[in-house]
Amino acid sequence: MQAAGATVVLALCFCLGCSRPPFHKPVTVTFLDLEWDAQDRLPGLGKDLVDFTRESGIQVKRLPGPDGSLSQLGLWKELLQKGAGSPDLCNIDVVWSGILGQYLMDLKPYFDTSLYLQDPVLVSSYTVGNQLVAIPHHAYVGVLFYRSDLLRRYGYPEPPKTWDELERMAARIQAGERAKGDKEFWGFVWDGFAGEDLTCAGLEWQISEGGGRIIEDDKTISVNNPQAIRSWQRAARWVGSISPPGVVAYGKWDAENFWGSGKAAFYRGWVSDYSLRVLHTPPAGATEFGVTSVPGGPAGQASTLGGNGLSVPRTSAHPREAMELIRYLRRQDIQFGRDRDRSPQPKELVLFALPSILQAYPQPAKPGLVRGNVVARPSVAAGPKYEEVSRAYIRAVHAVLTGDQAPAAAAAALEKELVGLTGFSLRTSR
Numbered sequence: 001m002q003a004a005g006a007t008v009v010l011a012l013c014f015c016l017g018c019s020r021p022p023f024h025k026p027v028t029v030t031f032l033d034l035e036w037d038a039q040d041r042l043p044g045l046g047k048d049l050v051d052f053t054r055e056s057g058i059q060v061k062r063l064p065g066p067d068g069s070l071s072q073l074g075l076w077k078e079l080l081q082k083g084a085g086s087p088d089l090c091n092i093d094v095v096w097s098g099i100l101g102q103y104l105m106d107l108k109p110y111f112d113t114s115l116y117l118q119d120p121v122l123v124s125s126y127t128v129g130n131q132l133v134a135i136p137h138h139a140y141v142g143v144l145f146y147r148s149d150l151l152r153r154y155g156y157p158e159p160p161k162t163w164d165e166l167e168r169m170a171a172r173i174q175a176g177e178r179a180k181g182d183k184e185f186w187g188f189v190w191d192g193f194a195g196e197d198l199t200c201a202g203l204e205w206q207i208s209e210g211g212g213r214i215i216e217d218d219k220t221i222s223v224n225n226p227q228a229i230r231s232w233q234r235a236a237r238w239v240g241s242i243s244p245p246g247v248v249a250y251g252k253w254d255a256e257n258f259w260g261s262g263k264a265a266f267y268r269g270w271v272s273d274y275s276l277r278v279l280h281t282p283p284a285g286a287t288e289f290g291v292t293s294v295p296g297g298p299a300g301q302a303s304t305l306g307g308n309g310l311s312v313p314r315t316s317a318h319p320r321e322a323m324e325l326i327r328y329l330r331r332q333d334i335q336f337g338r339d340r341d342r343s344p345q346p347k348e349l350v351l352f353a354l355p356s357i358l359q360a361y362p363q364p365a366k367p368g369l370v371r372g373n374v375v376a377r378p379s380v381a382a383g384p385k386y387e388e389v390s391r392a393y394i395r396a397v398h399a400v401l402t403g404d405q406a407p408a409a410a411a412a413a414l415e416k417e418l419v420g421l422t423g424f425s426l427r428t429s430r
Helices: 002-019 043-056 069-082 097-103 120-124 148-153 163-179 196-208 226-238 245-249 252-260 273-278 319-342 379-401 407-422
Strands: 028-032 059-063 089-093 135-146 186-189 264-271 289-293 302-311 349-352 373-375
Touching (some): 028 319, 043 059, 120 302, 135 196, 148 163, 186 252, 196 226, 196 302, 226 379, 252 264, 302 319
Parallel strands (some): 028 059, 028 089
Antiparallel strands (some): 089 302, 135 264
16 A cells, blocks of 8 residues: 555656646857957946846856957857857947858848937948848947147147147147156057057048048049058158157057056047946046047048947857847947936036037037048948958058058059959049
């Protein structure tokens, strides 16, 4: 009897066990994130992922990457080409769409247009053919940071709007600060290292002179022209005069740290809507600083578009969950914009004639006050060849900055190299 009773109990337990719903291990979305290293500087980004898991039950594993856009691109290509085991969600740089598009899903059918219809320049940068391979996430633009206190000290009511004005202001402030005893003070610091940021800066220099976009939208090569050459000559003149001799080796963090040390009057850097509100610590020794559009020339002002978009690899094991995370992050971005509009502007931050993509920020109503235009690098036109095109451009411009090659010779050699790389024709009108 005891044995029979035990059998009944075991059978009952077995049946009860079968009646319980099966245990499902929480899904984990692997996120290859360009901003993985920004948790200390941009803590809100990490918090969004924690809040998403709390709300959805979906775990997120953030994958690290190397420093530098070109190094990151190499890793992204390697992981996406493997197929199996690739990430579920990728942050891609704004210039990678043409290079990585073949590995990424078309997201247009899955998202309401309100989540991605923003600035046309921004959306077109993530469009390959008629496919939207990434949802715009964080847009960064090139800007000029300036010491408001020093401009007032030397009698300048506004930041420079042209490169000529920048040179004059930087030279005068530099001389004045050195005369007061700060022998290590410089007028203008920027990222002159042979990396992707140099493509961005070079594009701003030459577009403002009327020197074109290296490769135009009609896939003609335009880089070898007098205006582009003149803009490179100007930048080379800065090295050792208003900019430190070592600026040609400064990466992004080098230039930013130099500015933060309080040893420069002007700094060409990057901002986004997020960073303008969160990162506003004045340079050492200053109580106030400003942000404005990158200076311009005869053809106007141009700020290079940067930033990243959210994409789903075709081989993602969890595409539905990855898209759910994209929707959540975009909602957070939209909510942040609303909160920003209601929040007071930090008192130590002066905003003046910002690039057009940052239109949400109020500007003083002054006659003739013009915002800088935002321009995209020629990544869509160059397609899969953009990485090689950018590397060739970087080598040419850097050789001019270091004095290793004359500007006209560098432009002619670059033109020939780009024709060989792309097979594109030359622009006929100069």
